Amino acid sequence: MRYPSILVTDFDGTLTSQDYYRLVRDRLVPDDTPDYWSLYRNGQLTHFEALRAYFAAARPDEPTHLALVDLMGLDPNLAQSVAALNEQGWKVVVVSNGCQWYIDRLLRQAGVDLEVHANPGALEGGRLAMHWPTDTLYPSKQTGIDKAAVIRAYLEEGRTVAFAGDGATDVAPALLVPPNRRFARADLAEGLREQNASFRPFERWSEVANALLESTGEAS
Incomplete structure (x- = not known):
């Protein structure tokens, strides 16, 4: 072995x-977007659904998505x-x-x-689609x-x-x-x-x- x-x-x-999801949420997601993380914490969404919802809610901006990867540290x-x-x-x-x-x-x-x-x-389409x-x-x-x-x-x-x-x-x-x-x-x-x-x-x-x-x- x-x-x-x-x-x-x-x-x-x-x-x-x-x-990564926090960077997307804070920089690319509109302010009026539901608090998907709270919905997850309350059992209304799964962890997977909450992340996917944030990624889907982000404005389409491929250059910024790429830049955020580099900001993950x-x-x-x-x-x-x-x-x-x-x-x-x-x-x-x-x-x-x-x-x-x-x-x-x-x-x-x-x-x-x-x-x-x-x-x-x-x-x-400029957004991260998680499957x-x-x-x-x-x-x-x-x-x-x-x-x-x-x-x-x-x-x-x-x-x-x-x-x-x-x-x-x-x-x-x-x-x-x-x-x-x-x-x-x-x-x-x-x-x-x-x-x-x-x-x-x-x-x-x-x-x-x-x-x-x-x-x-x-x-x-």
Whole structure:
């Protein structure tokens, strides 16, 4: 087994400092647009439907959509961190409830080739159209991609699994891994505190990589 260990990581707000949907909402969505996020929180929309609604409500402006991808703030140490993790037997797998279009774009710019599980999409008519994933092995009616199912699949293979995330939808997957391999910030950290579940805080994704590398070095 080339990679006995797997780091499953969220993308928006975890590998990046900004969520793409928030950038779109704040810069491209008209002021009179419904608060789709509140509708999601109240159970009137799924997580997937809320994101897709914001993307559909944005004014058609392809240059700005492209510029917003660059404003997400991908960790500048990503390539170096991934290479170091790979060398120590860790594979990095991105599992996101966002859209693969901007994930692929940023990873290409960083020169990093990672396995990605996310909702498909593309710029269509100047807007980002996010679609239901039809060929994923890990479907979710709420989010499109079931992060917990990805982690369970790796655990069933007998691999060591770590998880890093920042969102409310990350609580369930985070609880599948032990506290010393559970990395959280923002809404995920808050959700874990509410459940009195321990975790390792981080601000930048490369801190997660460094912590795993240190632990691997101590174990060897």
